[in-house]
Amino acid sequence: MNARTVVVVGGGISGLAAAHALVAGDAPGADSSSPRRTPRVIVLEGATRLGGKLAGDVLEGVPVDLGAESVLARRPEAVDLIRAVGLGNDVVHPATTSAGLWIGNRILPIPPTVMGVPVDPAATVDVLGEQAAARVAREAELPEPALTEDVAIGRFVADRMGPAVTDKLIDPLLGGVYAGRADEISLAAAVPELYAKLRTAPSVLAATAELRATSRRRAADGSPVFAGIRGGINRLVQALEADLTARGVEIRRSTTVRRISRGTDDASGTSAGRYVLETGPVPAPQLVHADAVIVATPASPAARMLAQLVPAASAELATIDYASMAIVTLAVRKSDWPAGTTGSGFLVPSVEGRTIKASTYSHAKWQWSAEAGGDLAVLRCSVGRLGEEYVLQRSDEELVALAAADLKTAIGLDAPVVGALVSRWGGGLPQYAVGHLDRIDRVEAAVAEQPGLAVCGAAYRGVGIAACVASAGRAVTRVRSHLDALATMGS
Secondary structure, three states: OOOOEEEEEOOEHHHHHHHHHHHOOOOOOOOOOOOOOOOEEEEEOOOOOOEOOOOEEEEOOEEEEOOOOOEEOOOHHHHHHHHHOOOHHHEEOOOOOOEEEEEOOEEEEOOOEEOOEEOOHHHHHHHHOHHHHHHHHHHHHOOOOOOOOOOEHHHHHHHHHOHHHHHHHHHHHHHHHHOOOHHHEEHHHHOHHHHHHOOOOOOHHHHHHHHHHHHHHHHOOOOOOEEEEOOOOOHHHHHHHHHHHHOOOEEEOOOOOOEEEEOOOOOOOOOOOOEEEEEOOOOOOEEEEEOEEEEOOOHHHHHHHOOOOOHHHHHHHOOOOEEEEEEEEEEEEHHHOOOOOOOOEEEOOHHHOOOEEEEEOHHHHOHHHHHHHOOEEEEEEEEOOOOOHHHHHOOHHHHHHHHHHHHHHHHOOOOOOOEEEEEEEEEEEEOOEOOHHHHHHHHHHHHOOOOOEEEOOHHHHOOOHHHHHHHHHHHHHHHHHHHHHHHHHOO
16 A cells, blocks of 8 residues: 655744654654554745754854754753754753843843742842832732633733833743733743642742742753754754655645645545645646645644635634744954853843844854854844834844944944844744633644644744644644554555
8 A cells, every 4th residue: 555645834843843753753752652654745845945943054154043043951852853863962052041131231130030920029129129129029918819811921920010020021031932022922821830830829929939949950950951053953954854855755845835625536536535735826736635734834824725624723823923033143253252241141121122132142152153153253133023023124234233233232342243144034933922822722623623634833832942843743643643544444
C-alpha cells in the first residue's frame, strides 16, 4: 500500500518541527510507542525562504540572529529538536542574563518578579518610588483574588498594586514577549502558572512569592533557563531543512495555499474523501491532495484557507491581532564600548517615551558572539509595539539613527556605528487577548471535527520556540491517530 501523504502548510519553526516529528519517530512530541509506516510529507511555504521568524545574517563578518535568539531550556521540546538535527554539540547558554530597566536617566536592576508582577515590595522602591512600592505592600491586605475567569494582567495588577507596577514592570517584561499592551494581554495565556495560583492564593504577593520559591528550587540544580546555538539560533532552520530533505520530505517554497477543502467522489477516486489544497495562480490553480493536513501558519492566513472547510475555526482565528516590530542590529568597536556597562541589556517601559523597547548586548550575552566579533561588539534593539506601526514606516537609516541616539542616552554609547541591519517583522507577534485560551479551545474543537486536520504555531498556546515545537508535536499526534485509523480500516 502506498504511503499516506501529509501536507504541512507553513515552513516556519512550527511547520518544520511538525514535518520532522512526522518522519522521525524519536522526534520531540512524537509518539513512538508503536511502529508506523512513515508518511510522505510535503511542506508548502509561501515565502522564498524557510524559518518564519527565525532568520539570520552576517554583520561585518559576525553571524547574527535577526529574530529570536534563544530557546527556553527548562522545557525540553526545543533543545531536544536541536539535538535531534545534529546541533547538540553547539548548544550554548548565555554568559549573563542580568537585564536592567531604563527608568528616567538610569539603568536599574529588575527587581524579583513573575513576568513583571512583584514578589518583594521593598525591592521595587528604586523602580517604582516609595509611594508606589508602599501600595504594592498593601496588596496583601485586599480581599483574596479568587479568580474564576480570565482577566487582562495589566488592568488586574494595576487595580490591586497600582498603575506604576503595570507601567514600569509588566509592560516592559511582557512587551518583550508580545510587543503588546499589558492592559489587554490575557493573564491565563501569558502567565498561566500565576493565573492558576490566583484561583486560591490569599493575595497576588503570596502567589508570586510561592512561584518565585519554586523557580529558585529549580535553579538550585544549576540548569540554565535559556539556551542558544553557537553561531545563532537561526542555524536550526538550515539543520532542519537538511535533515528533512535527507529523510525524503518535499519542500516547496513560494507556494501559497489559498483554500483547503475535502475532495468529492470522482471517476478516478483521486480526491474522494481526501484533502485538496489550492495553490498556484488564481486563473490556473494547482491542486495538492493529502490524507492529512497540518496548518502551521499565522492566524490570518490560516483563517483564510480554512474559511470553507472549518468556518467556525476560521472566524475565531480571524479575531487574533498581531503586532509588528523590527530588530535593529548594530556593530560598534569594542574599544568604544562604555566602561561600567554591565549585564545583557535592558528593557524600556512604554511610559518612558523612547523609540526602542529593549536592547540586548549580544557580545556580552553570548560568548560565541564576542569571539566571532573580534574587535567588534554586536548589540540589537527592538523597535515597535502594537499600535505603533507608524514607527516602522521610517527608513532603515532613520531607525538606526534613532536606536543609536537612545543608546547614547541610556548607556553613554557615543561611538560610530560600524555596521547595521534592520529586520522588519510585519505582523510578527500574535496578541493573546483576554479569553485567548477559550478561543483556542473553540478553534481546536472545530478543527477536530475534520479527521486528519490539525493546527499549530505561535497563535495558539505559546509564542516561544519551545512552545511552537510542543504545538507541532500535538498536531502530529492528532494526525498520526488519523493515519492509524485509516490503516486499521484498510482504506
